[in-house]
Amino acid sequence: MRLPLPEREVMTPGHLACQGCGAALTMRLALKALGPRTVLSIPACCWSVIDGPFPHSTVNVPLFHTAFETAASTASGIRAAFEILGKEDVNVVAWAGDGGTYDIGIQALSGAAERNDNIIYICYDNEAYMNTGIQRSAATPLGAWTTTTPVKHPKSEPKKDMVSILAAHRIPYIATATIAYPEDLVRKLERAKETKGTKFILILSPCPPGWKTRPEDTVKLSRLAVQSRVFPLLEIENGEKWILNMNIKKPVPVVEYLKLQGRFRHLKEEDIQRIQEYVDKEWERILKRCGLA
């Protein structure tokens, strides 16, 4: 029987993620695609806890815990060492959260992208600093509650457009994926494996304690994020050719996505209207970039 996903299981159970963790599912699917010949460089993020205490590890691949801002530069160094050893068939992966990508790790990532080092940079985006207790990051969406943007002053700035920043570096391959479409995620990672140069994959992974959602809604939320045009599934080649994988013709209203999440509970009708307008404007911009407008 042909399985919808690769059969191999590189990750083992028993890890320390919360119930219904999106990041754990992201790692499981990513390692299914990347295979056992992979080296991970992980900065401070949820995954540095999920992996477990020394000398135990939940992933059956070498994993390097590094400082918060150095995920990409560590991966560059590991790649340079493999080049000297003459090992070409190893995937070097920098695996960072959104804090380590959007805020703290952006200079290392920009440097690696500028040198076009042969690494895969995966950002699993849970839209705040979840590991330290839900602080606001540049990836937190408009109007969301976090402990540093309380209900009286919810976040007034929209999410940083990381994909466009990386596209401006003209790296060979950029993609966005989410856990609700695992076949699409695996296909994008397999393509990243074959491409030479810096690859950037942004994966939306919902976080039940941080987003104040039920653990069983994790996959449903990431599906709604795509269906309501909040998180478009994209592929960008050499920073020029933008491909929209899923052109949502009949979008679900954004309120369907927001009402499942406790972090948006304080929003009033006009706030939701403002978010809907912002999402529509962003979608128009992406359609123009993809040449579909």
Place this chain on the structure above:
Amino acid sequence: MKPWKPDIDRKMVFKSVREYPPMAVSLYTMMFNKTGTWRTVRPVINYEKCVYCLMCWKFCPEPAIYLEPIEVKGKERMKPIIDYDYCKGCMICAEECPVKAIEGVEEER
């Protein structure tokens, strides 16, 4: 296709600093950590309703669902089996099941 089982799934304990390995490498997996004790609701698969679409296996974040080849009406299929040693009871499988063949049963302690 049960998840990879290591030779030793016990917890590694060092008696002194000298016993530490010279490099920061992980020696064992986290399989000693039986996360099944976290569970409050137990997902139970009703195999009479199951259509073997493997949605539950695809979306399990642990992975606590493993597959076993079986034959259904002369066709080769994969049967999903939940490993209750590690299932944390997030119920993503029950939510995503297209035929609602997975039911939540309250754990009794």
